[in-house]
Amino acid sequence: MKFIAYGLNHRTAPVSVREKYALTPEQVGEALSGLKATAPQAVFLSTCNRVEFYLATDHDQESVETVHRFLFKHHKLKPKEIARYFYHYEGPEAFLHLFRVASSLDSMVLGEAQILGQVKEAYEAASAAGTLGSTLNGVFHRAFAAAKRVRSQTEIARMPTNVSSVAVSLAGKIFSPLSERQVLLIGAGEMSELTAKYLYDAGVRGFRIANRTLEKAKTLAASLGGKAMTLDEALAGLSDVDIILTSVAGAQPLLTKEKLEEAMRRRNGNSLFIIDTGVPRNVEESASEIGSLYLYNIDDLSQMANRNRDERQKASQNAEAILKEEVEKLCSWLNTLELVPTVVRLREKYETARKRELEEFFQKNPAMGEKERKAVEKLTHDLIGKLLHEPTVNIKKVFHETDRFEYARMLSEIFSLFEGPKDE
Amino acid sequence: MAVPILYAVSVLLLGLAAWASLHYYRTLEETHDQKAGNWLACALLVQTAFIAAQWFETGYPPLLTLSGILMVITFSLGVVLWMGRLKAPVPLLTSLFMPLVFFLALMGFSVQFKDSVFPNPSLMTIWMAFHIFSIFLGFACFTLGFGVGLAFWIQEGQLKRHQVKAWSFRLPSLELLDRLTVFFIGWGFLFWAVGLVLGTYQAFLVWHKLPLGDPKILGAFLVLIIYAGFFLARWGFKIRGRKTMVWVIGGYFLALFTFVGVQVFLQTQHLFWKSVP
Numbered sequence: 001m002k003f004i005a006y007g008l009n010h011r012t013a014p015v016s017v018r019e020k021y022a023l024t025p026e027q028v029g030e031a032l033s034g035l036k037a038t039a040p041q042a043v044f045l046s047t048c049n050r051v052e053f054y055l056a057t058d059h060d061q062e063s064v065e066t067v068h069r070f071l072f073k074h075h076k077l078k079p080k081e082i083a084r085y086f087y088h089y090e091g092p093e094a095f096l097h098l099f100r101v102a103s104s105l106d107s108m109v110l111g112e113a114q115i116l117g118q119v120k121e122a123y124e125a126a127s128a129a130g131t132l133g134s135t136l137n138g139v140f141h142r143a144f145a146a147a148k149r150v151r152s153q154t155e156i157a158r159m160p161t162n163v164s165s166v167a168v169s170l171a172g173k174i175f176s177p178l179s180e181r182q183v184l185l186i187g188a189g190e191m192s193e194l195t196a197k198y199l200y201d202a203g204v205r206g207f208r209i210a211n212r213t214l215e216k217a218k219t220l221a222a223s224l225g226g227k228a229m230t231l232d233e234a235l236a237g238l239s240d241v242d243i244i245l246t247s248v249a250g251a252q253p254l255l256t257k258e259k260l261e262e263a264m265r266r267r268n269g270n271s272l273f274i275i276d277t278g279v280p281r282n283v284e285e286s287a288s289e290i291g292s293l294y295l296y297n298i299d300d301l302s303q304m305a306n307r308n309r310d311e312r313q314k315a316s317q318n319a320e321a322i323l324k325e326e327v328e329k330l331c332s333w334l335n336t337l338e339l340v341p342t343v344v345r346l347r348e349k350y351e352t353a354r355k356r357e358l359e360e361f362f363q364k365n366p367a368m369g370e371k372e373r374k375a376v377e378k379l380t381h382d383l384i385g386k387l388l389h390e391p392t393v394n395i396k397k398v399f400h401e402t403d404r405f406e407y408a409r410m411l412s413e414i415f416s417l418f419e420g421p422k423d424e
Numbered sequence: 425m426a427v428p429i430l431y432a433v434s435v436l437l438l439g440l441a442a443w444a445s446l447h448y449y450r451t452l453e454e455t456h457d458q459k460a461g462n463w464l465a466c467a468l469l470v471q472t473a474f475i476a477a478q479w480f481e482t483g484y485p486p487l488l489t490l491s492g493i494l495m496v497i498t499f500s501l502g503v504v505l506w507m508g509r510l511k512a513p514v515p516l517l518t519s520l521f522m523p524l525v526f527f528l529a530l531m532g533f534s535v536q537f538k539d540s541v542f543p544n545p546s547l548m549t550i551w552m553a554f555h556i557f558s559i560f561l562g563f564a565c566f567t568l569g570f571g572v573g574l575a576f577w578i579q580e581g582q583l584k585r586h587q588v589k590a591w592s593f594r595l596p597s598l599e600l601l602d603r604l605t606v607f608f609i610g611w612g613f614l615f616w617a618v619g620l621v622l623g624t625y626q627a628f629l630v631w632h633k634l635p636l637g638d639p640k641i642l643g644a645f646l647v648l649i650i651y652a653g654f655f656l657a658r659w660g661f662k663i664r665g666r667k668t669m670v671w672v673i674g675g676y677f678l679a680l681f682t683f684v685g686v687q688v689f690l691q692t693q694h695l696f697w698k699s700v701p
Contacts, residue, residue, distance in 0.1 A: 155590040155591075173579065173588065173592075291664070304588065
């Protein structure tokens with residue numbers, strides 16, 4: 001049985017092609033049912049960045065043709081386009097591809113968390129459609145385990161790569177728990193609003209929103225469950241907040257070093273985190289000299305996001321090494337699976353021969369007592385077990401695929417394992 | 425016979441705790457940290473049994489041999505680490521300190537139960553034992569306080585410079601590190617002060633004068649002053665952040681010198697090693 005990964009993704013095909021194959025759950029079910037005849041084990045993964053079939057089949061060519069027939073019902077491609085857009089991986093290459101996809105090493109944004117959930121959904125859809133056989137089940141479980149290992153043992157998913165989540169993760173590096181913090185939003189810039197929403201998702205509930213136009217502040221306060229106030233009120237209560245997101249227009253800085261020093265004194269030196277996304281900046285640069293005050297502007301956050309992207313890139317090398325190791329483990333597991341029928345048949349053959357010989361022996365020696373019979377039966381049973389132990393263990397150790405099949409073939413031929421019973 | 429077996433079992437349990445905590449560091453799976461905590465708790469129970477058995481057997485706590493002392497040091501570190509775990513769940517702290525605890529316990533095991541280090545039989549009182557225990561616990565608290573304070577120092581510097589490194593995403597927030605530092609230094613201050621009073625009183629009973637020239641007592645006293653400065657800066661002058669961590673780090677180096685340095689370089693100056701008049 002061959003394992004195949006076949007499809008297209010954001011690297012090989014433009015969005016104008018990918019969007020044609022964005023299918024509904026019903027269409028996915030239809031696709032999997034259509035494949036049952038040629039590929040009884042199939043998983044179909046469809047996201048905005050990829051359309052992929054994972055197949056475990058004995059008829060690879062027919063399976064791929066069925067996939068084509070199904071996909072081309074939605075959008076027909078010329079042979080040249082097929083060659084350009086589609087990739088086809090088999091065996092260890094296909095495993096590695098699936099593992100890379102699940103671990104988000106093949107994603108547009110390296111290390112993003114969403115893809116693992118999407119692969120799990122595809123797996124569940126296949127399970128519901130009845131196209132998840134034991135091989136694919138094992139392969140996908142190993143893909144999930146590999147993805148988990150990559151996420152926990154490398155830095156690939158630890159460092160945020162968009163500006164707003166960088167700001168939230170920095171807040172988490174300063175305060176804990178984040179949910180008990182008071183956040184002041186000065187001005188209603190797009191960046192500040194987005195960061196406030198990220199903070200809300202992180203559990204923060206204490207929002208104060210100040211704006212030159214009170215009505216606008218009230219609208220945002222309603223969406224965040226916060227309190228709207230005027231700019232003056234906000235500036236008077238600086239010492240009561242832990243995080244300030246500021247983004248107002250104005251030639252002069254709104255928050256001077258003096259004002260912030262005063263606020264810090266009243267805060268008893270407790271930390272204050274300021275994210276200044278205003279251009280021109282709303283906070284005097286020298287304010288960052290104040291102890292326990294952490295001031296970040298939009299450039300600082302962007303630089304951090306870029307650095308984090310580089311870090312993820314570096315971490316992906318470690319992740320690739322982990323995945324190679326996991327693919328090797330998977331291959332050895334599959335090797336043993338493929339050899340199981342041969343080994344089982346070999347043992348069955350010996351067992352049948354043993355029983356037949358014993359029967360003849362007992363018929364020729366009817367005077368034999370029950371105790372002796374049992375002793376002879378145990379002796380022959382143990383003898384067969386010992387004789388077959390080493391070949392069974394050694395054949396499972398054969399790693400290389402070609403060698404493995406050759407060993408299995410030779411065993412089958414030498415011992416006539418898969419032939420029908422011969423007339424005696 | 426029971427005593428060496430208890431020692432060996434406790435070393436084994438500490439080894440398992442260290443292994444689990446390192447496994448946590450590698451995988452970041454919390455179950456490994458929980459395992460490390462469970463093994464540590466078991467090790468502490470066995471160590472308590474070891475100390476009690478040794479006390480019962482020799483009539484004095486295991487402070488007469490180098491291996492016994494190393495066991496008490498690891499016991500102190502383990503107890504303080506456990507206290508820290510109860511205060512706030514920071515698995516990284518266990519990952520960093522557990523291997524050290526195991527290493528010290530292993531060293532104690534390798535030197536076996538010999539080489540008496542108690543030169544003055546007249547000092548072998550129960551209060552002297554409490555003095556040593558208290559100082560060991562205080563030093564363990566300062567050690568963990570130093571570790572946490574150093575982590576705060578590094579992380580705070582990175583946040584100020586806008587240079588947060590990938591590895592530091594494993595560290596908890598500054599606020600939590602600050603709380604833990606205060607916790608460890610507070611307990612350390614208490615244990616150290618009690619130990620200092622008991623030690624000074626013992627010396628007074630034996631030599632009939634205050635041991636003002638003893639470098640250990642002077643150093644220990646200075647350590648208390650530095651840490652008192654730390655609390656004064658925080659609660660009196662409301663100074664927070666990196667500036668207060670200077671006191672923690674500086675105080676620890678002095679405590680380290682008092683605890684180990686005097687033993688190595690100025691051993692003959694410590695009254696403990698002098699003959700009783």
